[in-house]
Amino acid sequence: MHTLSTVVPGLVWAYHIDPTTGTARRLPADVETSALDVASGFLWLHLNISDTRVSGFLEGFPGLTEAARAALTTHDTHAALSVDDQMFYGTLVDFQRNFDSATRDIGWLHFALSDRFIITSRLQPIRSIDLLRAAVEKNPAKFTGPMHVFETLVAEFQRGIISLVLELTDELNVIEDIVYDHETRDERRRLAPVRRIIVRLHRHLRIMLALMRRTAAADDDEMPAGFEDVAQRLTNRLDAADQDVYALHERARLLHEEIDSKLSSETNRHLYILSLMTAFLLPPSLVTGFFGMNTSNLPFTEGTGGSMLALGFITGSILLAWLLLRRTGIL
Known part of the structure; x- marks a missing residue:
């Protein structure tokens, strides 16, 4: 060969x-x-x-x-x-x-x-x-x-x-x-x-x-x-x-x-919890923001018990947010 x-x-x-x-x-x-x-x-x-x-x-x-x-x-x-x-x-x-x-x-x-x-x-x-x-x-x-x-x-x-x-x-x-x-x-x-x-x-x-x-x-x-x-x-x-x-x-x-x-379900669950926290904290934030303004003639600035009343508004806003979330079926 x-x-x-x-x-x-x-x-x-x-x-x-x-x-x-x-x-x-x-x-x-x-x-x-x-x-x-x-x-x-x-x-x-x-x-x-x-x-x-x-x-x-x-x-x-x-x-x-x-x-x-x-x-x-x-x-x-x-x-x-x-x-x-x-x-x-x-x-x-x-x-x-x-x-x-x-x-x-x-x-x-x-x-x-x-x-x-x-x-x-x-x-x-x-x-x-x-x-x-x-x-x-x-x-x-x-x-x-x-x-x-x-x-x-x-x-x-x-x-x-x-x-x-x-x-x-x-x-x-x-x-x-x-x-x-x-x-x-x-x-x-x-x-x-x-x-x-x-x-x-x-x-x-x-x-x-x-x-x-x-x-x-x-x-x-x-x-x-x-x-x-x-x-x-x-x-x-x-x-x-x-x-x-x-x-x-x-x-x-x-x-x-x-x-x-x-993983998507877990992410959605975390977002759901964060959304609820935001929904509960937003009304109190509005209340504290209102009473934190440096303007004249703010309510409860004179006399005693103003802080307790403001705290009552905060608590009431949280309860109102809770009722709204329950009524809409989010909670």
Whole structure:
């Protein structure tokens, strides 16, 4: 397949999978391009595109179209799927992975496959690709071709979504118990990151489903062998996952509306109390304002008992305000 004897740049790992013998042989990290010429089975190459030499290596890789090379080295952050000349390529959404655990951060995995190879590339470590590698090493006999490797990759992504849905469900359960408690607490700050994850995941799933359906509707001459059946199974998987995510989306939205409703009710109650206090204090304020004027001939300025009479006016005004509020149904 290759004429140059150079080390494969940006290589994370490489496997030679032979369905006839049911084995998967991991190639050494310093494998040369000349060693990628296999007589039977197919190759799986996983590359790190942060190495700038990957583009040059892919230009010399036989069987790759120009569009497939561009798909493997792109830095675009949106899903894409295409079939062309018996080749399937594009970009998948997935979760990034740390050294010891998966994260909730969205990552992007690029791929291209034909009947003789599957090449995957990424910038950050991806959760599903590590699980796929473990599956290849554990049971290589079940991988009959590159399309089966791709199907398992997307299936691992769907399992990751299910795990995340369960985690987010537990978080929503805790928030829900607090929201529907008798005490009013603002849980919007805690709910916001959960809603953000759900909305992003739902958006990417809808895009992947639309792309999968559009690609499955391409001409049969352009499709790799077995793609139509694989696309149908993966569409069913992703659609089921999207329904679970959408159910979470609706639940989180209702929780947000309930929080807003309770906070609005609490604000209205505070405003009601302040309005009552204003209604009770306004008449006494008018009385004290009247007797506080520095004008001549004010009543009760001569003789004794003027302060008590003024106090009586204040009390009477408060009682009059109370009667009016009771009569109008405000109290």
